[in-house]
Amino acid sequence: MPKIVDKEEKRAEILDAAIRTFAKKGTGGAKIEDIAKEAGVGKGTVYLYFKNKEEILQHILMQKAPAGKEVAHKILMSSKKPEEKLKELFKVLAADIENQSSPPEIQFEIFANLVRGPHKENLSIEATLFRDTVAEIVQQIKGSDKRDCQMIAAGLLSLIHGVMMMWVIDKESFPIREMTEKTVETLIDGLKKEK
Amino acid sequence: MPKIVDKEEKRAEILDAAIRTFAKKGTGGAKIEDIAKEAGVGKGTVYLYFKNKEEILQHILMQKAPAGKEVAHKILMSSKKPEEKLKELFKVLAADIENQSSPPEIQFEIFANLVRGPHKENLSIEATLFRDTVAEIVQQIKGSDKRDCQMIAAGLLSLIHGVMMMWVIDKESFPIREMTEKTVETLIDGLKKEK
Amino acid sequence: MPKIVDKEEKRAEILDAAIRTFAKKGTGGAKIEDIAKEAGVGKGTVYLYFKNKEEILQHILMQKAPAGKEVAHKILMSSKKPEEKLKELFKVLAADIENQSSPPEIQFEIFANLVRGPHKENLSIEATLFRDTVAEIVQQIKGSDKRDCQMIAAGLLSLIHGVMMMWVIDKESFPIREMTEKTVETLIDGLKKEK
Amino acid sequence: MPKIVDKEEKRAEILDAAIRTFAKKGTGGAKIEDIAKEAGVGKGTVYLYFKNKEEILQHILMQKAPAGKEVAHKILMSSKKPEEKLKELFKVLAADIENQSSPPEIQFEIFANLVRGPHKENLSIEATLFRDTVAEIVQQIKGSDKRDCQMIAAGLLSLIHGVMMMWVIDKESFPIREMTEKTVETLIDGLKKEK
DNA sequence: CATGAATGAGTGTTCATTCAT
DNA sequence: CATGAATGAACACTCATTCAT
Numbered sequence: 119m120p121k122i123v124d125k126e127e128k129r130a131e132i133l134d135a136a137i138r139t140f141a142k143k144g145t146g147g148a149k150i151e152d153i154a155k156e157a158g159v160g161k162g163t164v165y166l167y168f169k170n171k172e173e174i175l176q177h178i179l180m181q182k183a184p185a186g187k188e189v190a191h192k193i194l195m196s197s198k199k200p201e202e203k204l205k206e207l208f209k210v211l212a213a214d215i216e217n218q219s220s221p222p223e224i225q226f227e228i229f230a231n232l233v234r235g236p237h238k239e240n241l242s243i244e245a246t247l248f249r250d251t252v253a254e255i256v257q258q259i260k261g262s263d264k265r266d267c268q269m270i271a272a273g274l275l276s277l278i279h280g281v282m283m284m285w286v287i288d289k290e291s292f293p294i295r296e297m298t299e300k301t302v303e304t305l306i307d308g309l310k311k312e313k
Numbered sequence: 314m315p316k317i318v319d320k321e322e323k324r325a326e327i328l329d330a331a332i333r334t335f336a337k338k339g340t341g342g343a344k345i346e347d348i349a350k351e352a353g354v355g356k357g358t359v360y361l362y363f364k365n366k367e368e369i370l371q372h373i374l375m376q377k378a379p380a381g382k383e384v385a386h387k388i389l390m391s392s393k394k395p396e397e398k399l400k401e402l403f404k405v406l407a408a409d410i411e412n413q414s415s416p417p418e419i420q421f422e423i424f425a426n427l428v429r430g431p432h433k434e435n436l437s438i439e440a441t442l443f444r445d446t447v448a449e450i451v452q453q454i455k456g457s458d459k460r461d462c463q464m465i466a467a468g469l470l471s472l473i474h475g476v477m478m479m480w481v482i483d484k485e486s487f488p489i490r491e492m493t494e495k496t497v498e499t500l501i502d503g504l505k506k507e508k
Numbered sequence: 509m510p511k512i513v514d515k516e517e518k519r520a521e522i523l524d525a526a527i528r529t530f531a532k533k534g535t536g537g538a539k540i541e542d543i544a545k546e547a548g549v550g551k552g553t554v555y556l557y558f559k560n561k562e563e564i565l566q567h568i569l570m571q572k573a574p575a576g577k578e579v580a581h582k583i584l585m586s587s588k589k590p591e592e593k594l595k596e597l598f599k600v601l602a603a604d605i606e607n608q609s610s611p612p613e614i615q616f617e618i619f620a621n622l623v624r625g626p627h628k629e630n631l632s633i634e635a636t637l638f639r640d641t642v643a644e645i646v647q648q649i650k651g652s653d654k655r656d657c658q659m660i661a662a663g664l665l666s667l668i669h670g671v672m673m674m675w676v677i678d679k680e681s682f683p684i685r686e687m688t689e690k691t692v693e694t695l696i697d698g699l700k701k702e703k
Numbered sequence: 704m705p706k707i708v709d710k711e712e713k714r715a716e717i718l719d720a721a722i723r724t725f726a727k728k729g730t731g732g733a734k735i736e737d738i739a740k741e742a743g744v745g746k747g748t749v750y751l752y753f754k755n756k757e758e759i760l761q762h763i764l765m766q767k768a769p770a771g772k773e774v775a776h777k778i779l780m781s782s783k784k785p786e787e788k789l790k791e792l793f794k795v796l797a798a799d800i801e802n803q804s805s806p807p808e809i810q811f812e813i814f815a816n817l818v819r820g821p822h823k824e825n826l827s828i829e830a831t832l833f834r835d836t837v838a839e840i841v842q843q844i845k846g847s848d849k850r851d852c853q854m855i856a857a858g859l860l861s862l863i864h865g866v867m868m869m870w871v872i873d874k875e876s877f878p879i880r881e882m883t884e885k886t887v888e889t890l891i892d893g894l895k896k897e898k
Numbered sequence: 899c900a901t902g903a904a905t906g907a908g909t910g911t912t913c914a915t916t917c918a919t
Numbered sequence: 920c921a922t923g924a925a926t927g928a929a930c931a932c933t934c935a936t937t938c939a940t
């Protein structure tokens with residue numbers, strides 16, 4: 119009988135090597151051979167687990183979205199005070215970014231690829247959903263008109279996206295947990311003020 | 314003299330075509346021939362204006378940063394009230410994003426390329442400079458300790474970067490001028506609160 | 509302005525080189541680079557004139573059939589005596605084989621490829637058409653029942669196909685014009701006999 | 704002893720599977736894995752019975768010729784009347800083609816491979832031998848000059864080769880036994896005529 | 899100056915062959 | 920013995936770059 123391998127596991131290993139390689143050299147610059155070397159296998163082996171380079175990329179693109187989705191939902195649906203929900207949510211999101219096992223450099227590659235191709239639609243739908251959910255919390259705190267709250271929720275969403283960029287640009291100078299926390303706190307203060 | 318103008322102009326045209334093409338197909342997927350076709354010239358002509366593909370990319374990467382830099386500086390150095398400075402600054406930055414003639418999709422390509430290569434350093438230096446300048450304004454409003462203000466300034470910087478991403482994802486659902494304005498206003502309110 | 513070339517002519521030159529190369533090394537053994545070298549051009553140039561290796565092969569396959577089709581038809585429809593028609597026809601067909609510019613070795617490659625793929629149908633239809641037309645001439649000579657004449661016509665068709673194989677196997681020992689002529693003459697004698 | 708039988712048997716099975724696979728996909732297009740699958744064994748197993756792909760092909764090429772060789776010789780050396788010899792011979796040859804267990808499509812592959820490589824020589828020698836033997840019979844019937852008889856014998860050889868091609872092209876429309884029989888009979892009639 | 903035909907270095911991909919199990 | 924996972928040499932094909940016109 120031939121070598122017994124956990125196909126799923128090996129596939130994941132190669133995918134991981136691909137992520138590291140794409141991060142280092144970019145989607146265009148990374149050769150299949152680079153990925154193979156990084157994974158410690160032969161060039162041909164990669165093709166036993168993925169049909170072609172494109173399929174590898176697609177797998178990476180899809181694997182990325184669902185990050186803290188459920189956690190976010192759980193927090194937003196909890197019985198906490200609205201401001202606590204917001205704080206908690208962004209604490210989790212920031213932690214999520216910081217704990218990403220994949221190198222931050224890959225993020226831009228991923229986004230650059232997502233905004234082309236058919237996934238763009240999904241991105242915008244998800245973003246709108248997220249914004250509307252957060253907008254409700256914001257309205258519970260601020261109490262003013264819906265439109266305003268949506269705009270602020272969108273601002274918060276932007277904040278977390280931007281935080282990811284900061285993370286990529288300079289992990290050291292921009293301690294994202296702290297900066298997210300302070301910013302969200304201040305925003306909450308601002309929301310409460312007019313009440 | 315007119316020759317030179319012509320030459321500069323054509324160079325710019327090709328650069329523009331390159332931006333559109335990179336946005337559409339990605340830096341890797343765009344062929345020189347695609348760029349030439351988009352610019353309405355022959356493949357060989359591109360090489361009369363740029364040494365090679367890399368040079369085109371570098372020009373795009375460099376051309377992008379200086380956008381509202383001086384304006385930003387002027388605003389921050391003006392004699393307005395600090396909260397007015399912040400509002401004004403982010404109004405300008407948001408407008409700047411919205412008025413970009415180049416397709417937003419190119420942003421990710423640019424960043425994806427910047428975070429590799431030697432420019433990454435610059436990105437982080439600029440970001441830190443910007444943050445520190447904004448942090449001073451924030452401190453004038455809020456009055457509390459420096460570290461906190463730096464964090465909030467970093468949050469503001471993140472905000473504007475994130476706004477850019479929203480702009481790419483969905484121009485329609487996320488009116489960036491409005492959402493930036495509201496978010497910054499609320500933040501300012503939060504800053505003032507404890508005073 | 510760039511080099512001016514007769515695209516059609518160059519395409520034909522490459523096709524010719526491909527035929528020679530396929531003949532020498534077989535469809536599987538011939539590399540694109542071999543074809544390019546044989547044609548005296550660079551590897552990439554081949555791809556300016558053909559989409560891929562398969563397309564080259566298909567062009568060769570199609571180019572082969574129409575050999576003496578019209579001539580055959582003209583002869584069969586002429587006002588000559590039927591036995592003259594047959595003699596003339598097979599003289600032309602034999603000459604046709606002998607005059608093939610493409611090396612005979614390619615013939616088997618071509619047939620081997622034709623009998624797979626979608627062209628097989630055509631082969632059999634053409635063969636049947638040819639047989640039926642010749643069968644009529646045979647009947648005019650022999651005068652007996654249709655079925656018999658069809659069988660003999662099929663035999664004649666086989667003859668000419670087999671002659672082609674002899675041509676490939678050994679040009680020198682099997683002078684195909686002479687052997688075709690003698691065989692057909694003898695057959696005609698046989699046809700007449702019972703009358 | 705039983706082991707050896709087993710081994711031989713399996714070898715033959717794989718060879719058969721190879722023939723079917725080559726017929727279906729061509730010598731170039733057939734992968735070892737295809738052959739293994741067709742034979743119902745693992746890829747590696749093929750290599751326990753054959754050194755490599757080339758060896759499989761060579762076995763097939765060699766296995767093909769000897770078909771009705773001895774039978775032919777026996778017939779030609781028998782004490783029958785010459786015309787009976789011819790009729791008998793071609794009946795056997797036609798039957799032989801029809802009874803081939805291997806798919807007819809393989810014939811072209813085999814020839815295409817034979818006419819390259821070192822076996823080409825053999826083909827032509829065998830063909831000449833066969834022609835000369837038949838030529839003698841023909842001369843016994845016809846009685847005229849040797850050259851003529853050789854040409855007609857070559858025609859007969861071509862006939863049987865062509866019949867094989869018809870068999871590949873369309874088994875149904877070209878009943879090869881019948882068409883061979885009628886054609887040979889007519890030819891014999893022609894041979895006798897001038898006597 | 900401008901062009902696009904030509905080129906070949908470089909890559910993606912295939913598949914015969916090996917070998918640990 | 921049998922297997923199929925692994926391998927890398929070999930090949931198809933692409934595309935940045937050159938250069939004759």
